Amino acid sequence: MPQRAFEPYVKAVLLGERDPRRANYLKNALRIYADAMGGAVYPQAAFELGRFYMLEGKWKDATEYFTKLQKKDPHYAEAAFYAALGYSKMGDLGHALAAIVPLSSDVPLIGIYNNAGAIAVQASREEKKDDERARLLAQGTSFLARAAESSTDDPLVHFNYALALFISGKYAEAADQLKPVITADPRDGQAYFSLREVAGEGWKDRNG
Numbered sequence: 001m002p003q004r005a006f007e008p009y010v011k012a013v014l015l016g017e018r019d020p021r022r023a024n025y026l027k028n029a030l031r032i033y034a035d036a037m038g039g040a041v042y043p044q045a046a047f048e049l050g051r052f053y054m055l056e057g058k059w060k061d062a063t064e065y066f067t068k069l070q071k072k073d074p075h076y077a078e079a080a081f082y083a084a085l086g087y088s089k090m091g092d093l094g095h096a097l098a099a100i101v102p103l104s105s106d107v108p109l110i111g112i113y114n115n116a117g118a119i120a121v122q123a124s125r126e127e128k129k130d131d132e133r134a135r136l137l138a139q140g141t142s143f144l145a146r147a148a149e150s151s152t153d154d155p156l157v158h159f160n161y162a163l164a165l166f167i168s169g170k171y172a173e174a175a176d177q178l179k180p181v182i183t184a185d186p187r188d189g190q191a192y193f194s195l196r197e198v199a200g201e202g203w204k205d206r207n208g
Helices: 003-014 021-036 043-055 059-066 076-089 093-100 110-126 130-150 155-167 171-184 189-207
Strands: none
Touching: 003 021, 003 043, 021 043, 043 059, 043 076, 059 076, 076 093, 076 110, 093 110, 110 130, 110 155, 130 155, 155 171
């Protein structure tokens, strides 16, 4: 570790997370490290700079730095997860899936399953080709099913899974997923509306 790169990094992390000086110190650390190490990326500094921009809501900048980390680097999984969120917020669902899907095997957590599923379902709704739309929907539904199985009391997980089932035409199963959401928060108007839609579609599906 080049000492001259480590010093501005330490100064940055000792500042408040939203202190604007933090970005300047981290950029200096990245530049000095790259000069000393033949263009290599200082992974800890890149991660912290990504977090700084994420907290500022600057997702383009945040994603640029999160994606500089390699699989061998500390914080890689967290950086890849945040990069997926960044791509998703920018509407680049293909890159979002490319960032988060590999994590489902390496870091099998509910949050990763839930976000991977939600992104895949959203991508399916925007896909024009029938085969690819069906593949993305099946992929998203599978991820969300795993999230729901692992988290029996997370309303967001069950709501997302219900939406995937609804889009798949599985109305009764979708309603089953929405019921615990409403039980957890009887004031959840979106869940009530979705349940009514599901019930209506299920009735039409059964009765023509």
